[in-house]
Amino acid sequence: MADAVFRSGYVTLVGRPNVGKSSLINALLREKVAAVSSCPQTTRSAVRCVLTTDEYQIVLVDTPGIHKPRHALGEFMMKEASEAVGMVDVICFVVDAGMGPDRILEEPLDYLAGGRIPVILVPNKIDRVRNMGAFWKSLALLQDRVKPVSVVPVSAMNGANLDVLKSEMARLLPEGELIYPDDVLMDTTERFLAEEIIREKILRLTEKEVPHSTAVVVEEFKNPEEHPEMTGIEIRAVIIVERPGQKGILIGENGSMIKAVRSAAKAEMKRRFGYPVSLELWVKVKPGWRKSMIEIERAGYRRR
Numbered sequence: 001m002a003d004a005v006f007r008s009g010y011v012t013l014v015g016r017p018n019v020g021k022s023s024l025i026n027a028l029l030r031e032k033v034a035a036v037s038s039c040p041q042t043t044r045s046a047v048r049c050v051l052t053t054d055e056y057q058i059v060l061v062d063t064p065g066i067h068k069p070r071h072a073l074g075e076f077m078m079k080e081a082s083e084a085v086g087m088v089d090v091i092c093f094v095v096d097a098g099m100g101p102d103r104i105l106e107e108p109l110d111y112l113a114g115g116r117i118p119v120i121l122v123p124n125k126i127d128r129v130r131n132m133g134a135f136w137k138s139l140a141l142l143q144d145r146v147k148p149v150s151v152v153p154v155s156a157m158n159g160a161n162l163d164v165l166k167s168e169m170a171r172l173l174p175e176g177e178l179i180y181p182d183d184v185l186m187d188t189t190e191r192f193l194a195e196e197i198i199r200e201k202i203l204r205l206t207e208k209e210v211p212h213s214t215a216v217v218v219e220e221f222k223n224p225e226e227h228p229e230m231t232g233i234e235i236r237a238v239i240i241v242e243r244p245g246q247k248g249i250l251i252g253e254n255g256s257m258i259k260a261v262r263s264a265a266k267a268e269m270k271r272r273f274g275y276p277v278s279l280e281l282w283v284k285v286k287p288g289w290r291k292s293m294i295e296i297e298r299a300g301y302r303r304r
């Protein structure tokens with residue numbers, strides 16, 4: 001007999017940086033909601049996205065990739081990850097399916113809540129697996145150590161097995177009512193979303209040394225819903241970097257880089273917010289902001 005009850009609850013995706021946690025959330029929602037880039041440590045705080053069907057509502061909690069923190073921002077990110085794990089009904093432990101068996105010992109298994117919460121082991125990027133022998137060997141080793149309730153290999157890129165993953169998540173949730181209204185996709189403010197969009201464009205467009213030391217703060221966000229005389233959204237944002245050289249890279253020759261960031265961000269904002277956007281970007285240098293917890297809070301990474 002079909003499962004007639006409605007299920008709802010929280011599922012978090014944890015794993016090392018760059019394994020594709022945010023990409024998986026976007027693919028599960030069939031909508032780009034979370035920031036994704038090829039740069040590790042793209043996600044900085046636990047972001048909630050909501051997947052609702054007639055049978056279940058899954059609140060997906062994206063977390064920063066687990067790494068050894070080297071500064072206060074890193075510590076904040078790891079706190080976000082471990083707190084997310086403590087509060088959920090199901091943990092998806094995402095690994096790179098192409099990882100060799102020798103890497104298993106480096107996997108952050110202490111983030112798995114000590115077996116109190118059911119874990120689904122999710123090897124992602126199966127589209128890239130060439131060496132099936134190594135894949136099965138890694139999987140067996142991981143299964144042995146993680147003791148997951150199930151294993152669902154997927155590809156966020158081509159969508160393979162995502163339906164299986166969704167039903168597996170739903171099956172493990174408790175019976176319950178809607179947590180969010182059924183049209184909510186993401187539990188964040190438009191301001192936060194604007195900051196994430198700008199940061200993602202910087203990660204994607206600039207040189208390797210700039211991204212990690214960047215924070216974005218939206219200082220002004222005016223939209224036509226609050227100001228009916230306006231026809232579009234007006235945003236002023238400050239991009240904070242640590243060194244003058246990074247400011248130079250970010251601005252680019254004759255402002256070419258900042259223009260590219262601005263136009264990519266504007267295009268995505270227009271699509272997401274449904275209004276034309278005028279976007280003002282300023283770059284500020286604040287030496288060592290990542291080391292200081294106060295500056296981190298000023299940059300917007302406070303507990304929501």
Ligand SMILES: Nc1nc2c(ncn2[C@@H]2O[C@H](COP(=O)(O)OP(=O)(O)OP(=O)(O)O)[C@@H](O)[C@H]2O)c(=O)[nH]1
Pocket residue numbers: 016017018019020021022023024035036037038039040041042043044063064065066124125126127128154155156157158
């Ligand atoms: N080939 C392939 N690439 C993928 C897949 N999923 C994600 N990627 C790529 O992997 C990179 C990292 O993706 P993210 O989703 O930002 O990874 P993440 O785990 O959220 O990373 P952090 O936020 O830094 O912890 C991006 O370049 C993605 O395009 C997949 O299924 N197949």
Ligand SMILES: [Mg+2]
Pocket residue numbers: 021022023035036042043062063064065
């Ligand atoms: Mg991410």
